[in-house]
Amino acid sequence: MRNTVFIKIFLWFWLCIITIIGAVAVIVVMHLGGLHGSEWRRLAEKSLSLHGATAVKIYEQNGKDALIEFARPWEDKAPDTVLLFQGVTELTGRRVPQQVTKLVDKASRIERTDTLTLGEVTFIARRIVGQNNTPYIFVVETNRKGYFKQLSELPRFIVVKVISVFIFSVLFCFALSYSFTSSIRKLRSATHRLANGDLSSRVLPTLGKRNDELSDLAMDFDQMAERIDELVTSQKKLLADISHELRSPLARLSIALDLCHDKTGEPLQKQLSRIERECHRLNELIGQLLDLSRFESRITEMQPVPVDLTSLVNLLVEDADFEARSRGCHVRMVASEPCSVSGIPDHLRSAIENVIRNALRFTHEGTDVEVSITCLPPESKAILQVRDHGDGVSEADLFKIFKPFYRVEDSRDRRNGGTGLGLAITERIINLHGGSVRAYNAVNGNGGLIVEITIPCDVI
Template identity: 40%
Template sequence: MGRLFWKFFFFIAIAQVTAILGVGVMVSIENMERNRSSSEIDLSPPASFMIRSAAATLQFGGAEALRGLINEGRQRRQQLYAIDEDNKDLMGRPVSAKLVEEARQLLRNEKRRHAVEQVKLADGRSYVLFIPNPNEDGPPEGHSGTPRLRGAADNPEDRGMRPPGGGRPEDRGWMFPVLPMAASLFASVVFAFLLAWYFSYPIRSLKNAFAQAASGKLDIQLEQVMSKRSDELADLGRDFDSMTAQLRILMESQRRLLHDVSHELRSPIARLQVAIGLARVQPPEKLDATLVRIERESVRMDKLVGELLTLSRLEASVTGSMEENISMQLMLGDMINDARFEAEANGKHVEGVADCPVAIKGNPELLYRAVENVVRNAIKHTAPDTTVQIHTQVDYINSLLHLSVLDRGPGVPEDELKMIFELFFRSSRTKTNSDGHGLGLSIARRIVEAHHGYINAANRLDGGLRVDITLPFHISDLAPSHATGSDV
């Protein structure tokens, strides 16, 4: 068991033991105070009612009537005493002097006088009427056949015959509830142990899981360990599983990236080595063609390295300033002119008019490169003597700019549409005749997402591919009432 378990156990047990001791002391003090303030004379309302009835009987019926009432009460185990001036009971029963003294003191106490009555008869005799509390241990029979009263046995022999713990409260002293406190202490320790185990067990599992993850074992799952829990620790376990799953994906992606990069670099490097070897053995008149081949391969390698650096910046979220206002109308106008010039040099065409007076906040260099990658990809794959169309549509209600690039190329198989934006992916329809590296659309997707937009692709019904880019914008030059959208 680890340190955390003992910390939980120690502090929970200390708190519970302290609470038990505090409650025990309070109960003991309360019992002691109750014993000190207890009376040996019955102060209850029924006793007060009986005392008043007996006083009326004595006053109006005389001593004989009261004797009859006392005899009737004795049969019902109700003890009523009538003490004269000589401290003798009307019925001749023994009574302790302390009990009589307490009764006379109650006569002088206005708050408790209701439990004692003093009746003076016509012949001058005076009686004090009261009912003593019955003995806690039950009313054992005295030698006169009457129930013995608390305080009636004052001699040491009678007190010695009482069981331990019996007798008057003042004779018991300090009463501490040892047995209840021991039972509570045992229960507290057991539950403190269970509670500490309940909290420390999943934390130990998390500790072991983190240790395995640090050593490279990312296939561990805490869902099975914490499946029966529904608290924050179970949520932490599920978050750990999500983290390890994401780490596995990232590590697999990094391994695949290294493999693809090495594969893409191996081909131009091999061609460069072949070209250099040919340059050494070829006659001078063929050297220019070899140098052109070397230059072309070096340009391809430079382009690949540049794309990898851009991709690395995007993956690391190092995109530079993203707070510039980019005029999409100016940027798309320049891009369409450049794309038209490049397409016409290859026997293809580009149509489009930038009519989108909106501004997008972001990085102009990155955003230009994203859209340019999509447009140049369309020009590369569209069939000769066909047209690449660029459409813009402004949604002023939702503050969105929709940009579509359509070509007349071979398109992409439906099962590959979601994969064309992955790293180093090239469609099976264009892989054989393409000199790209499969990074252009992947970089475009990351740049668009960095600008809080999204990009997707779909095949056209009449042939070709359609790539749609949606970006949030800020209105710059044109009010919404002047244009609700444009499709050029």
């Protein structure tokens, strides 16, 4: 089990409560009960002297048998037994260990009570003076095992009370710890949502009327989230505005370029074509940026319609296969189950096309790109996998390739390298359709990258 704050708080509270209850009980018994340790001792000594005197009297008046008789009720009732010595001789005829004889010898020379513990048995000895000043030593033998037995024989109502206090303390500590940690849990879930991209995540409204350090923390968190939200939104807006503003001069540049083509002679045609290509690339880049900002802000004016995912992928595979032949490669369907998704066909097409085109670009010459669609009816999920036979992507880059403009170092140098926006757009489109994308390296069959798109579907 994880060592959570909740468990720590719970255990500490509980320990404190149990300690306090125990301490209070001891104090109450000692002080309100009216007897302190010394008083108990005095009473015990007095009782020992009285019993001792009785035992001596019985022995002196009625002899050994009466003494044995006197000792019997003690044995029946409790773990205690009594012994009476004259010198070091036990008068009821019991044999005793050597150490007890020593204790008796010592007790005969002092005025107070002396004790000896042997394992679980304790002997308490006291000198008693009989008729004609005859000295005796009275010994009580107590067995601690018996006290545990006595404990188990405690009245039922005391046991019930102790168990009730125990249960109450558990419930009380649980409620207290739960209320302390509930704000932390709310804060944690809000942080989690923020980390997952939900910039509208706030904590303070969920805390109710709190006014303590935790509500201060929640306020700080909300301010931080507000600030991040503002920054990210303004940055996205700036990007969208710039892209939008660049479109018009670029369109005018293209028109001017066409006019130049018509009016300029052969020598400049090569340079003009180059400028035209760059204009075209710039236009594509701006288009991708606009797409990205649109999908990020989840704005799409189109309504979802049922899309036959299998046919759409088949068409994309056919087109890609046609292109692939120039490099001696093939793009082929290795598994295809019919399934339909609810979505926007153009968006889905561009999302999947980017993944297939990437695979085609990175697969080694003469190898195949394998595409498969499988449906998982119980979960209503379509799984589209695109696998190439290229170098794959290092583990550290597997998540990063979905970030805008991120390209693995060596693919930046390729002449036909893209802008690094394709997978970012793919991920946003698939997210908009309620699905997810991930990439991982193939472990068998010469490696390569597998990009897997999971999307909710209806089986046809």
